[in-house]
Amino acid sequence: MSSSAAIPGGLPDVVPMRRDPNHLGHHAAGEGESRATGHGTGGPSSKRIVVAYGFWIFLLSDIVMFAAFFAAFAVLRGGTAGGPTGAELFDIANVAIETVLLLLSSFACGVATLALNARRALLFQAAMAVTFLLGAGFLALELREFTDLVARDAGPTRSAFLSAFFTVVGCHGLHVTAGLLWLLTMMAQVFAKGFRPDILRRVMCFSLFWHALDIVWVAVFTVVYLMGSAA
Amino acid sequence: MSQTDDRAHADVAPGDEYAHEEFGSGLRSYLIGLALALLLTAASFWVTHTQVMWAPAIPVALLTFAIAQMGVHLVFFLHLTSGPDNTNNIMALAFGVLIVFLLFGGSVWIMHHMNTNMMAPIEGGVRMPLQKGVPLQPGPGMPMQHGGGGHH
Numbered sequence: 001m002s003s004s005a006a007i008p009g010g011l012p013d014v015v016p017m018r019r020d021p022n023h024l025g026h027h028a029a030g031e032g033e034s035r036a037t038g039h040g041t042g043g044p045s046s047k048r049i050v051v052a053y054g055f056w057i058f059l060l061s062d063i064v065m066f067a068a069f070f071a072a073f074a075v076l077r078g079g080t081a082g083g084p085t086g087a088e089l090f091d092i093a094n095v096a097i098e099t100v101l102l103l104l105s106s107f108a109c110g111v112a113t114l115a116l117n118a119r120r121a122l123l124f125q126a127a128m129a130v131t132f133l134l135g136a137g138f139l140a141l142e143l144r145e146f147t148d149l150v151a152r153d154a155g156p157t158r159s160a161f162l163s164a165f166f167t168v169v170g171c172h173g174l175h176v177t178a179g180l181l182w183l184l185t186m187m188a189q190v191f192a193k194g195f196r197p198d199i200l201r202r203v204m205c206f207s208l209f210w211h212a213l214d215i216v217w218v219a220v221f222t223v224v225y226l227m228g229s230a231a
Numbered sequence: 232m233s234q235t236d237d238r239a240h241a242d243v244a245p246g247d248e249y250a251h252e253e254f255g256s257g258l259r260s261y262l263i264g265l266a267l268a269l270l271l272t273a274a275s276f277w278v279t280h281t282q283v284m285w286a287p288a289i290p291v292a293l294l295t296f297a298i299a300q301m302g303v304h305l306v307f308f309l310h311l312t313s314g315p316d317n318t319n320n321i322m323a324l325a326f327g328v329l330i331v332f333l334l335f336g337g338s339v340w341i342m343h344h345m346n347t348n349m350m351a352p353i354e355g356g357v358r359m360p361l362q363k364g365v366p367l368q369p370g371p372g373m374p375m376q377h378g379g380g381g382h383h
Contacts, residue, residue, distance in 0.1 A: 051244075214308070227290055230289060
């Protein structure tokens with residue numbers, strides 16, 4: 001909240017002579033913009049941009065971690081140790097419903113972002129509630145699938161294939177769980193504190209996180225379920 | 232808001248878009264993204280169940296649909312553009328994609344060759360006794376190693 005005071009209220013009406021986008025952390029506008037080299041110009045970027053960019057880097061590192069799990073799954077897919085294969089275990093209809101739920105929750109999250117930017121509190125809370133319900137429905141279906149697999153003696157200890165399966169899908173599920181807790185926190189914070197700049201930044205990071213989870217799920221249903229059940 | 236002024240002059244944060252003060256145009260972007268993503272999802276699930284497609288081409292089709300859908304998410308949900316204000320976000324993404332490609336593709340490539348070149352005799356259940364001077368028969372699709380493989 002103190003950071004917003006650091007942003008100059010009225011920027012000078014200077015048209016930059018040359019737009020250099022690679023001065024991250026610095027304004028592109030300002031006096032002597034095109035002559036200054038090395039250091040950025042015009043003072044530091046707003047905290048909004050720095051925070052979102054930093055969170056973007058975190059998300060990309062998170063996706064790199066998922067890539068390692070996907071690689072493990074792809075390599076261990078055939079290692080069923082005489083146990084059931086993906087084609088025997090996976091319920092593709094269930095996966096399709098999960099996919100639609102997560103996609104719709106991503107859309108609802110986008111509506112919540114729009115409501116936040118339009119400063120419409122009621123619409124924001126409603127859209128976030130819908131996002132939560134859809135995400136919780138996704139998680140419930142996934143947990144039901146997991147308990148069903150364990151009950152059929154196809155738990156993570158059964159084979160290398162199932163270990164890799166539970167790791168990659170479970171890790172995504174853990175991210176969704178953390179996202180749902182974060183979502184509730186954001187609803188409470190907007191409700192209690194209003195549209196403060198620091199709260200806006202947190203909601204922006206949350207929406208990035210939620211959309212990124214949907215992107216990872218695209219890889220999950222493609223690599224794990226569809227390709228895993230085809231072989 | 233002072234942030235609005237700021238965005239017009241400098242970099243754009245990932246997930247941000249210029250015109251997002253207008254609720255309607257923002258919603259339109261999300262609706263287009265939702266429709267395209269649903270379409271690509273349906274295509275992915277359909278391809279695995281149809282008999283129309285040549286079976287070996289199915290994984291290629293699935294990968295194509297998945298990459299396309301990720302692109303749809305990035306453009307319509309995360310508002311990544313090719314504009315100059317997004318250069319930093321795109322460069323970070325490009326680096327991430329490079330690492331993902333090296334990690335995933337490299338692992339699959341290496342382990343596939345390890346399997347076919349080293350594990351094949353065990354999985355086939357046949358263990359030929361090694362004879363000096365008689366090179367092992369290379370399996371189907373297995374390239375001959377330099378130095379005549381199988382002597383260790």
